[in-house]
Amino acid sequence: MENNIVLEVKDVAIHYGGVKAVDGVTFQVRKGEIHGLIGPNGAGKSTVIDAITGRRKLTRGAVTLQGEDISKLDVIARRRRGLARSFQRTSVFAEMTVGDQVGLAALKVGAADPEANSRDVLGQLDLLDMSDVEARELGYGQQRRLDLALALVGQPSVLLLDEPMAGLSAQESEDLAQHLKVLAGQWNVSVLLVEHDMDILFGISNSVTVFELGKVIAGGDPQTIRSHPRVREAYLGSAA
Numbered sequence: 717m718e719n720n721i722v723l724e725v726k727d728v729a730i731h732y733g734g735v736k737a738v739d740g741v742t743f744q745v746r747k748g749e750i751h752g753l754i755g756p757n758g759a760g761k762s763t764v765i766d767a768i769t770g771r772r773k774l775t776r777g778a779v780t781l782q783g784e785d786i787s788k789l790d791v792i793a794r795r796r797r798g799l800a801r802s803f804q805r806t807s808v809f810a811e812m813t814v815g816d817q818v819g820l821a822a823l824k825v826g827a828a829d830p831e832a833n834s835r836d837v838l839g840q841l842d843l844l845d846m847s848d849v850e851a852r853e854l855g856y857g858q859q860r861r862l863d864l865a866l867a868l869v870g871q872p873s874v875l876l877l878d879e880p881m882a883g884l885s886a887q888e889s890e891d892l893a894q895h896l897k898v899l900a901g902q903w904n905v906s907v908l909l910v911e912h913d914m915d916i917l918f919g920i921s922n923s924v925t926v927f928e929l930g931k932v933i934a935g936g937d938p939q940t941i942r943s944h945p946r947v948r949e950a951y952l953g954s955a956a
Contacts, residue, residue: 720747723768728779738760740777741777746923752921754917755926761927770786781794781874784797796826798873799874802867802877803863810850813848814843822869826870830869833870840903870941879910889949903943923938924936933947939956
């Protein structure tokens with residue numbers, strides 16, 4: 717395996733009886749890159765993320781993290797190995813302060829110095845001045861950033877994001893996208909991003925994998941994917 721490959725999904729299949737939700741998916745995520753996943757609803761993107769994080773049992777195939785096969789590890793073990801996830805809906809606790817939530821999360825994932833780690837994460841996401849503010853007092857965009865902070869404690873090597881811009885304004889989406897670029901560039905966090913906003917996804921991704929009916933139909937850099945005839949016709953439209 718190449719040294720710069722952090723996450724590898726190899727021939728992953730998830731079948732439910734005769735239904736093939738995902739069937740033979742293979743792709744790689746490299747260190748410090750943002751890797752986008754696109755495809756129509758029901759194509760298998762979220763199912764693959766569930767498989768990577770241990771929330772779905774594989775019918776076949778394997779998931780490796782920094783060269784280690786983690787296919788049989790549970791969700792918590794994978795998180796401690798450096799695989800973090802943020803969900804479509806925020807998982808913040810409304811009545812807890814920003815600082816308390818991030819600090820508790822740092823303790824749970826076994827951060828070497830939970831206090832310092834929490835401070836670094838909050839500072840990176842422009843939340844440090846809100847440490848004493850209860851989550852319910854935050855705007856939705858700030859709550860999304862807090863959700864991201866909870867996933868980033870413990871310095872994960874890979875961050876999986878399932879539609880993190882859902883419900884955000886155009887400016888909030890752009891701000892969050894810039895935070896992701898900084899995280900990938902300065903913290904060497906690899907980001908696997910499912911996002912329906914094509915302008916955002918293509919604007920920040922280093923590589924893109926395209927799904928259709930549980931299979932990969934294309935993969936490559938954003939320019940290659942934009943010019944791919946099948947992808948262009950099916951997902952991007954003539955304006956691509």
